[in-house]
Amino acid sequence: MYEWKTFRTYLLTQKQGGKLMTQREVCMKLVQDGMLKNIYPQLSLAAEIFLIAPISTATVERDFSTMNRILTKLRNRLTTKHVDQLMRISMEGANTLNEEMKDEINNYWKKSKTSSFSSLNYIIELYIILFLYF
Known part of the structure; x- marks a missing residue:
C-alpha cells in the first residue's frame, strides 16, 4: 500500500507535454525504467501482468x-x-x-x-x- 501512495504522488508530478499519462504509458514506464522498477517492485510486477493480460476473452x-x-x-x-x-x-x-x-x-x-x-x-x-x- 505504501508503494501505491508514493507512486501516486510521483505520477501527479510527472506529465508528458502538459497532460497526464495513460494507464498503458504508466505501466510501460514502470516496467522499462530500471530505477522505478527498483523503487516500486510490487507495482512493477502488477504492471507487467496488466500489460500481458488479454483485453478480451x-x-x-x-x-x-x-x-x-x-x-x-x-x-x-x-x-x-x-x-x-x-x-x-x-x-x-x-x-x-x-x-x-x-x-x-x-x-x-x-x-x-x-x-x-x-x-x-x-x-x-x-x-x-x-x-x-x-
Missing part, C-alpha cells in the same frame, strides 16, 4: 470451442499431445500438400493397411504427420 472462448469440437464422447481418450496437435491443425489450418508430403501419406496408408491400427489411431497419426510438416 474471445480467443480463449474460440480455443475452448475448438477443443469441444475435437473432444467428443467418441474421442474422449485422446492424449494431451494428440489433442494439442489436433487443435493446432484445426485453428491454424493445413497448407497445401507438396509431393513429399503426399508420398509420406501414401506410405503411411500402405503401412497402416498391413498392421492392426484402429481407424481412430490411424487418423490421429495422420494428423500428426500433417502437423509435423507444417
